[in-house]
Amino acid sequence: MINGNGNGVCVPSTHTNRLRLNPATNHQPENYEDLQLDFSPALFASLERYLPPAMLNAERQVKVEYMMEILRRYCPDGERIRAQRQREYRQKIITNYQPLHRELYTIHASSFFVPSFLKAINENLAQSFRSIMSEPSPGIYTFDMFQPQFCQMLLNELENFERWVHDSKFRIMRPNTMNRYGAVLDDFGFETMLDKMMDSYIRPISKAFYPEVGGGSLDSHHGFLVEYALDRDVDLGFHVDDSEVTLNVCLGTQFCGGELFFRGVRCEQHVNTDTQQEEVFDYSHVPGRAILHRGRHRHGARATTSGRRINLILWCRSSQFRELRRYQHDFSSWCGECHRHKKERQRQAVAAAKVELMKIEGESAAAAEPAAV
Numbered sequence: 001m002i003n004g005n006g007n008g009v010c011v012p013s014t015h016t017n018r019l020r021l022n023p024a025t026n027h028q029p030e031n032y033e034d035l036q037l038d039f040s041p042a043l044f045a046s047l048e049r050y051l052p053p054a055m056l057n058a059e060r061q062v063k064v065e066y067m068m069e070i071l072r073r074y075c076p077d078g079e080r081i082r083a084q085r086q087r088e089y090r091q092k093i094i095t096n097y098q099p100l101h102r103e104l105y106t107i108h109a110s111s112f113f114v115p116s117f118l119k120a121i122n123e124n125l126a127q128s129f130r131s132i133m134s135e136p137s138p139g140i141y142t143f144d145m146f147q148p149q150f151c152q153m154l155l156n157e158l159e160n161f162e163r164w165v166h167d168s169k170f171r172i173m174r175p176n177t178m179n180r181y182g183a184v185l186d187d188f189g190f191e192t193m194l195d196k197m198m199d200s201y202i203r204p205i206s207k208a209f210y211p212e213v214g215g216g217s218l219d220s221h222h223g224f225l226v227e228y229a230l231d232r233d234v235d236l237g238f239h240v241d242d243s244e245v246t247l248n249v250c251l252g253t254q255f256c257g258g259e260l261f262f263r264g265v266r267c268e269q270h271v272n273t274d275t276q277q278e279e280v281f282d283y284s285h286v287p288g289r290a291i292l293h294r295g296r297h298r299h300g301a302r303a304t305t306s307g308r309r310i311n312l313i314l315w316c317r318s319s320q321f322r323e324l325r326r327y328q329h330d331f332s333s334w335c336g337e338c339h340r341h342k343k344e345r346q347r348q349a350v351a352a353a354k355v356e357l358m359k360i361e362g363e364s365a366a367a368a369e370p371a372a373v
Contacts, residue, residue, distance in 0.1 A: 017069045021320055023049035023217060030060045033192075037064070038084065039071055042195055046219035050320070089173070090187050096168065097188060100160040101153045105189055107196045112150045114288070117143065121201055126208040137262060137281035139297065139334075141209065145290040151251040155310060158225050161188060175224035175313070176242075181233050182226040182310075194223040198316050205292065206245045206316065212333040213244045213294055214321025222315040225251075228258055228304040236301035238263070240271060243295030243315030244322075250285035255307030259284050260291070263298045270337035271298070279336060285309065294334065 029048040032041035047067050048056075055066060099105065109118055120128040133143040161183050165172055175182050185194060198221045206215030222242070228234060235258075248260075264279035266272075275298075283291060293299070295315065325331075332338040 017066060017073070018052075019047060019050035019070065020052060021050075021324070023219075023320075024051070024053070024056055027056060030063065032060075032064070035064065038068065040087070040191075042191055043071075043220065045195070046319070049219070093170070093172075093187055094189050096170075097161070097164050099189065100157050104150075104153055104157055105193050107193055107200075112147060113201075114144045114147055117145050117201075121204060124204050129205050129208055136283070137279075139209075139265060139294055140262060140281065140283070141205075141292045142283070143290055143292075144288060145249055146251070146288045148288060151288055154225070154312065155251055155253065158183060158227075158310065175222075175226055178236060178239065179224075179226045179233055182224055185223040185225060185312075186221075190223060194221055194314060198314065202245065202247055202292075202314065202316055209292075210245050210294060213296070214318030214324075215245055217318045217320040218245060218316040219319055220317045222317075224313050225310060226313060227308065227310050228255070228301070229308040230304070230306070232308070235303040238298060238300040240266070240298055241295035241315055242317075244318045245292065245316045246295050246297075247290060247292055247312075247314040247316065249290040249312045250287050251310045251312055252287040253308055253310065255285075255304050255309040257303050257305035258309045259302045260299055261302060262293070264336045265294050265297045265334055266337055267296065267331040267335040270335060271296075273337045276336065276340075285311070296334070 027049050029045040032044040035041065037044065044064065044067055047070075048063060051063060051066065055063060058066075103111075113121075116132045120132045133141045135141055161172075164170070173184060173187065174180055175184055185191075198218055203216065203218045206218055209215065226233070226236075228236075260283040262279070262281040262283070263275040330338060330342070332342040
């Protein structure tokens with residue numbers, strides 16, 4: 001059984017204190033990191049682009065109060081308490097953990113990314129993205145993304161995390177319910193860096209290739225590292241991600257096995273339906289190479305049979321898409337099963353129309369025949 005529970009931010013549409021569905025373009029949100037808020041500062045920066053035009057240039061505190069009223073209306077008390085505990089947890093880590101490579105915590109494009117990827121991003125055209133990508137299966141894109149030295153530095157940082165966790169006997173929250181090893185990068189101070197990575201590098205690609213699932217309106221993320229080895233997690237069960245778009249980049253190191261297997265994109269209603277032959281696709285990881293896919297693309301990871309495999313995962317979410325999805329019933333633009341049902345209905349409608357047309361033509365021919373003498 002696959003579980004695909006979403007927890008995106010959904011904002012009610014009311015006559016007062018409401019957000020626009022279409023974000024402002026070329027708007028630079030405020031920085032909310034220095035404020036004590038009931039929700040993540042990154043959430044306010046993401047939502048700001050959806051403020052009514054008259055609010056965009058208001059004072060920061062005015063915008064905070066406007067957005068807070070909306071968020072309080074939407075989120076139950078339990079969610080706010082959870083968010084408060086999350087902030088306290090992260091603050092405790094950031095206060096006590098000493099990073100090994102501080103340069104990782106902000107984007108240094110030329111030292112992070114390979115030149116071909118940067119060139120395509122700077123051109124910001126669908127044909128430029130396609131020029132550096134392979135699409136081995138519909139909706140799945142692979143491309144070289146990270147420089148080897150960046151991968152190694154991030155691996156070193158993970159080892160530093162683990163030493164600190166062990167030495168301080170600190171209990172950290174793991175990436176999700178399926179991974180028992182690895183670390184949530186946002187908890188260790190990477191939130192700003194990952195925001196920039198999503199906004200400037202993943203959203204342009206997603207806007208071009210995943211518009212039907214909110215690729216152009218990605219506004220929040222969950223970033224983490226996962227580890228696979230014989231003494232760690234070995235494999236990963238069949239599942240869907242809590243994301244609209246997922247970036248998965250292998251960092252290394254030496255390993256055998258660990259292939260991803262994909263089995264079709266599904267909405268929540270059809271998440272457990274059978275796989276069609278054309279939906280079967282397997283992918284072997286290569287350090288530094290990224291794979292990008294819809295979060296609802298069912299997948300899993302086979303056993304890592306030797307060595308150690310570590311991957312950077314970035315779940316990218318769109319609060320706009322999640323709000324709109326609540327009112328939709330037909331997801332045939334991206335759900336494989338919905339699409340097949342729609343095609344079958346169309347086939348049946350055409351077949352019925354043909355039968356009816358043949359019936360009408362037969363009746364017309366009979367009426368035109370001369371009466372028997």
